[in-house]
Amino acid sequence: GENVEQHPSTLSVQEGDSAVIKCTYSDSASNYFPWYKQELGKRPQLIIDIRSNVGEKKDQRIAVTLNKTAKHFSLHITETQPEDSAVYFCAASTTGNQFYFGTGTSLTVIP
């Protein structure tokens, strides 16, 4: 089955700086890569996703890049704000298959 690895496990940045979280996957058949943000005690919420036919996608301060050849994808958050502090999970899936989640990155934005 698929194996998703996520790094780093914790990340601290100063407010206004950028944050980058990286994930790798093993199954070349994976074609959908969502990112979820989870605040303490709350449900994971989808913040951005990308499909395998696209290399990059942006939504305001958030962007995701995908390198199919290297089997890795990354989340980029620019101009970080204290409210960006949360745990971020990446995931990979294929049509007709389950989602495989990374182990999470705890992001702290220091005011």
Next chain:
Amino acid sequence: DSGVTQTPKHLITATGQRVTLRCSPRSGDLSVYWYQQSLDQGLQFLIQYYNGEERAKGNILERFSAQQFPDLHSELNLSSLELGDSALYFCASSVVDGDYEQYFGPGTRLTVT
């Protein structure tokens, strides 16, 4: 609000007991997923149902079982509970299975004493 509902929100029970967690997917979603999240841990996939049929199984213990009913709601049954089963249990739904957005419910916090 994702449109996915879960009941109850909190559940406190004793070791050895049995509980049932309930999930109603978003209107129109056919697929339901169950996840377990222990304290400071990631999301552990338990099981997936699609239109009433079991689709995929993850790290689900034999003491746990689930089903999806004709109206598409799903129940997760946990029996012979142990202290280590204390966790947040999330249900998620999607239109179909695989490469479509999953929407998570608010979760059920289970505490086993």
